[in-house]
Amino acid sequence: MSNTIQSIRKPSKAMVNGFDPTRIDELPDEIQKNIRRRDQSLGPGYRLFYDTPLEVLRGEGVKLFDRDGNEYLDVYNNVPSVGHCHPKVIAAVHEQMQTLNTNTRYVQESILDYSEDLLSTFPAELGHVMFTCTGSEANDLAMRVAKYATGNQGIIVTSGAYHGLTAEVASFSPSLGIGVPLGANVRVIDAPDALRYSSDQRSLEDHLRNQVRAAIADLHRHGIGLAAFIADSIFSSDGVFAGPAGFLRPIIEEVHAAGGLYIADEVQPGFGRTGQEWWGFQRHGIVPDIVTIGKPMGNGIPVAAAIFKPELLVEFGRNIRYFNTFGGNSVAVAAAQAVLDVIREESLIDNALKVGEQIITGLEDLAQDLDQVAEVRGSGFFIGVDLVTDRSSLTPDGDAAAGIVNALREDRILISACGAQGNVLKLRPPMPFSSNDADRLLDGIGRAFKRLR
Amino acid sequence: MSNTIQSIRKPSKAMVNGFDPTRIDELPDEIQKNIRRRDQSLGPGYRLFYDTPLEVLRGEGVKLFDRDGNEYLDVYNNVPSVGHCHPKVIAAVHEQMQTLNTNTRYVQESILDYSEDLLSTFPAELGHVMFTCTGSEANDLAMRVAKYATGNQGIIVTSGAYHGLTAEVASFSPSLGIGVPLGANVRVIDAPDALRYSSDQRSLEDHLRNQVRAAIADLHRHGIGLAAFIADSIFSSDGVFAGPAGFLRPIIEEVHAAGGLYIADEVQPGFGRTGQEWWGFQRHGIVPDIVTIGKPMGNGIPVAAAIFKPELLVEFGRNIRYFNTFGGNSVAVAAAQAVLDVIREESLIDNALKVGEQIITGLEDLAQDLDQVAEVRGSGFFIGVDLVTDRSSLTPDGDAAAGIVNALREDRILISACGAQGNVLKLRPPMPFSSNDADRLLDGIGRAFKRLR
Incomplete structure (x- = not known):
């Protein structure tokens, strides 16, 4: 069990996969102000998603919207399971x-x-x-x-x-x-x-x-x-x-x-x-x-x-x-x-199965050319993409996962990463996620991998 | 600390101050049916208030209403603090x-x-x-x-x-x-x-x-x-x-x-x-x-x-x-x-102080003739009435408290009991509780003590 012991001794990358507070000066003024207010009132126990944190003002179905009305595809939040603001x-x-x-x-x-x-x-x-x-x-x-x-x-x-x-x-x-x-x-x-x-x-x-x-x-x-x-x-x-x-x-x-x-x-x-x-x-x-x-x-x-x-x-x-x-x-x-x-x-369980398979298949197609993808796995709307330095060593690559997560965020698609080394992309959308949404997601992931290389 | 140790070893009466499931046959049919459904789906970990449990269908301000539209004065629930359904x-x-x-x-x-x-x-x-x-x-x-x-x-x-x-x-x-x-x-x-x-x-x-x-x-x-x-x-x-x-x-x-x-x-x-x-x-x-x-x-x-x-x-x-x-x-x-x-x-803190004092004063007046009341104490809308077998021994009387709580429930006034021996009446109404509500409560408590004797 030696590698198990090692993996629990090392703080997981997923833990620090998010906004780095020392880089606050690089952010736009409005969000900078609110992050400083967070630090002031909520204190240091609170973390934010993404290198560039997201301020959300509205949600609907599988979409979140920021202060400027920009639309984000939510492929992460399982709490609003039947869709934001159903x-x-x-x-x-x-x-x-x-x-x-x-x-x-x-x-x-x-x-x-x-x-x-x-x-x-x-x-x-x-x-x-x-x-x-x-x-x-x-x-x-x-x-x-x-x-x-x-x-x-x-x-x-x-x-x-x-x-x-x-x-x-x-x-x-x-x-x-x-x-x-x-x-x-x-x-x-x-x-x-x-x-x-x-x-x-x-x-x-x-x-x-x-x-x-x-x-x-x-x-x-x-x-x-x-x-x-x-x-x-x-x-x-x-x-x-x-x-x-x-x-x-x-x-x-x-x-x-x-x-x-x-x-x-x-x-x-x-x-x-x-x-x-x-x-x-x-x-x-x-x-x-x-x-x-x-x-x-x-x-x-x-x-x-x-x-x-x-x-x-x-x-x-x-x-x-x-x-x-x-x-x-x-x-x-x-x-x-x-x-x-x-x-x-709304037959959401069937939808999870059907559209989930579409996403998994699409990711597998995408992965054929990518030595960084060791495996696409999952069931329904719970999908992981295991990123590695190369397929022969299978060494988990948390930095690559953080890169993809943040590239997608810039592309207004919200996912996260998990796994002991933070190297697994986690796709977990609200369940009314449609076939068109899946296409947009797959396009975005394709683009993100291209940016990564 | 010997009496402390004793009091923590003995399950408190407050714990069993509620509906006795072995007496279910004595209840009206409709509520009997729902209590059996509770036992079936929620299991034995769930307790009900009062010798005769209360089915509630509606709440408003400091009032709760049962299936037949009967109105109950809520002198217990602090969760709907600004009033039921504000x-x-x-x-x-x-x-x-x-x-x-x-x-x-x-x-x-x-x-x-x-x-x-x-x-x-x-x-x-x-x-x-x-x-x-x-x-x-x-x-x-x-x-x-x-x-x-x-x-x-x-x-x-x-x-x-x-x-x-x-x-x-x-x-x-x-x-x-x-x-x-x-x-x-x-x-x-x-x-x-x-x-x-x-x-x-x-x-x-x-x-x-x-x-x-x-x-x-x-x-x-x-x-x-x-x-x-x-x-x-x-x-x-x-x-x-x-x-x-x-x-x-x-x-x-x-x-x-x-x-x-x-x-x-x-x-x-x-x-x-x-x-x-x-x-x-x-x-x-x-x-x-x-x-x-x-x-x-x-x-x-x-x-x-x-x-x-x-x-x-x-x-x-x-x-x-x-x-x-x-x-x-x-x-x-x-x-x-x-x-x-x-x-x-709604100046509810002032109201708690003012009407709370009215209740405490009223209870103290009431208690003058009652050897069972050792003390009325509290602050604002958190009031306890310490019941004892007699004032000279100060022996806690949990049975008396249970008797008052259940008599009040029959009178459509909802309170509870607390304390290690379950001998302290607990009055803790929603905070819009008015002076008129206090009068009704004090009248009810007076009647309950008369019934108890």
């Missing part, structure tokens, strides 16, 4: 705001209607939903329940994982780098990088099975039982690893054999983004013990949730008081219901 | 929803305008604000920063404190009871109960100073330095302790002398609820190192924040990646700005 979500929130907005300690029908509708999208084994406000809170709750239900403390994650920002969740988010130490109860396994880990006669599945066995054994050697393996079903911060579908199965077998639970973190890939199905884990043919969902759930109204096999909540529910003031309040539920409805009415 | 908040959210709702990694002016406005309500030493979605996240972040800035791990809280629901924050929330163990780095001191701790020739200040000194010494004896003392400025879950104002000062002196920070948890008392000032700590004439705010901040739109002395964020901001996806997004900020505006435009 009229149906706006109307649902407005109606509910005028009627009632209160918490779950009163009986309300709308949360029951929504919960039943939401649960119908999951395998039957997943029977209860508990509401939170953020994916971080959902993962925090999921891990509290996993520890309580198993009586164990051990956690296994992938080496580039990010699961959120609470103290607990940060302790099992190795992508945060050396500033945030992993808990003594946390073990990391390699990201499911088929390109790099299945090239030497071993299958990726064998590699991952060996990794998770070693992690469990090491936990036991330290007197720590396994509570849970938690993984983002699309491995976004690891670098977007979609296939071969099924590679999660051997890991989950080992986890269950050791008495641990499997938590599927669907905060990023969920709500149909990966195409075909509602949830990313479904592509792997497995059923999680707990699922967490968040970002796209309310199209920007803060709402998230954890979904459980009911047996896991029997004791926790009886003995632990857990009340989330805003979690699942009337307005959050109204937004969430509208999102579910729109995904169905 | 038109100005609705309009601000609606306008912003139609324009843009995105995150803090783009430049947006509205968050800067709001941050500057918010910071202007704090002492000048508190210069940076970081946005989260919930008070729990704000306290989690505050404690992460406190530990990082001090290099220490030790935490001191009061014996009935509640600071939130993340794994970290729950570990320093003793009111959660035995099911949620305190961290090995956590020490508890007595609640600032002037009635019980300043009766034997010692002042409350001396008692608290001795308590915090002992806690710091015990931490050091275990090799643990002090990171922070955190306290709800009105000590809501402890039982509402408002005075004598200034009792926090000796605690903070000791905390600072030990190298620790003082975190003021204003999630419940903040935004003018305690009258006179914006923040509860101001009544004590002290300046916190960190302040956390939440519940009333967006009148129900999830938004919260932590406010810091800038020097605490220099290293944390540089080394730790902290990005809260929904925290301070465009719509959250729009709601929060509207709340600040309404508090000023």
Whole structure:
């Protein structure tokens, strides 16, 4: 596991892939003024996207608009999942705001209607939903329940994982780098990088099975039982690893054999983004013990949730008081219901599959001539492009990725980068992204690679 | 500290002060059906207020309405702080929803305008604000920063404190009871109960100073330095302790002398609820190192924040990646700005002081004949009524409090109870609560005590 340890010790480039505050004098006056105001009131913990930060004033569908009315194609934001300022979500929130907005300690029908509708999208084994406000809170709750239900403390994650920002969740988010130490109860396994880990006669599945066995054994050697393996079903911060579908199965077998639970973190890939199905884990043919969902759930109204096999909540529910003031309040539920409805009415899951394939195919065509592109991978509207110095060494090239991201931003196309070395272009548009939008994106990426050379 | 230890070992009555699920058959059919649906989809972790749960369909100002259109006087909910369904908040959210709702990694002016406005309500030493979605996240972040800035791990809280629901924050929330163990780095001191701790020739200040000194010494004896003392400025879950104002000062002196920070948890008392000032700590004439705010901040739109002395964020901001996806997004900020505006435009802080005094005076008059009322205390619209078996023993009477709470609910007046033994009536209305509303409340409480006898 030596390269795993190295990758978690080094702060990821994705962390610093953004505006460099020392270059503020190079920016136009108006945005300079507002960035100085940010520094003054928000302080040094806040980061901005891109070498030249973007001031946004308006959003609509898959478009964002700056102060001068310039239009940007949004290929990054998964929170406004059914599109920026979707009229149906706006109307649902407005109606509910005028009627009632209160918490779950009163009986309300709308949360029951929504919960039943939401649960119908999951395998039957997943029977209860508990509401939170953020994916971080959902993962925090999921891990509290996993520890309580198993009586164990051990956690296994992938080496580039990010699961959120609470103290607990940060302790099992190795992508945060050396500033945030992993808990003594946390073990990391390699990201499911088929390109790099299945090239030497071993299958990726064998590699991952060996990794998770070693992690469990090491936990036991330290007197720590396994509570849970938690993984983002699309491995976004690891670098977007979609296939071969099924590679999660051997890991989950080992986890269950050791008495641990499997938590599927669907905060990023969920709500149909990966195409075909509602949830990313479904592509792997497995059923999680707990699922967490968040970002796209309310199209920007803060709402998230954890979904459980009911047996896991029997004791926790009886003995632990857990009340989330805003979690699942009337307005959050109204937004969430509208999102579910729109995904169905506008066939957005099919769209993610169809247009996602168009993008992947287009990128693969483009990549044929580019020695810097090691792999195009993904599912639906969650796509990664792995950039390397050259295909023979497969050395991750974070600088190239930052170059492409910033070149595209100048071309008014918004994407980002991920992966432990920040070398994977991350494409993750709002889901009404059309075939024409895909053409514009592909043209832009083609131009950006030409500028890079 | 023996009685402190006892009180944290015993699950508080406030925890079970609510609907008893075994009595579901006694309820009307319609609500019975919905409670069964709750059990089915939300599971056993969800609790309902009152012996007879309330189904709410509409809210307006200080009123809630049930399925049959019956009107309830809301003397409990501090989240809809400027009133249920306030038109100005609705309009601000609606306008912003139609324009843009995105995150803090783009430049947006509205968050800067709001941050500057918010910071202007704090002492000048508190210069940076970081946005989260919930008070729990704000306290989690505050404690992460406190530990990082001090290099220490030790935490001191009061014996009935509640600071939130993340794994970290729950570990320093003793009111959660035995099911949620305190961290090995956590020490508890007595609640600032002037009635019980300043009766034997010692002042409350001396008692608290001795308590915090002992806690710091015990931490050091275990090799643990002090990171922070955190306290709800009105000590809501402890039982509402408002005075004598200034009792926090000796605690903070000791905390600072030990190298620790003082975190003021204003999630419940903040935004003018305690009258006179914006923040509860101001009544004590002290300046916190960190302040956390939440519940009333967006009148129900999830938004919260932590406010810091800038020097605490220099290293944390540089080394730790902290990005809260929904925290301070465009719509959250729009709601929060509207709340600040309404508090000023409708003079709600003055109203809290004036009508709060009317309620306190009325309760004191009422209490003269009632041996069950040990004390009426509070500030502005945060009022506690301490119920005991009799005034000579001062034995907390949680059953009496539950009886009053449920009698009032039958009378369509909504309050709750708090305190380690659940024996303190908690009155905490939306802030447009009028003098007439206060009269109705006082009449109702008078009737409830008559029914109780």
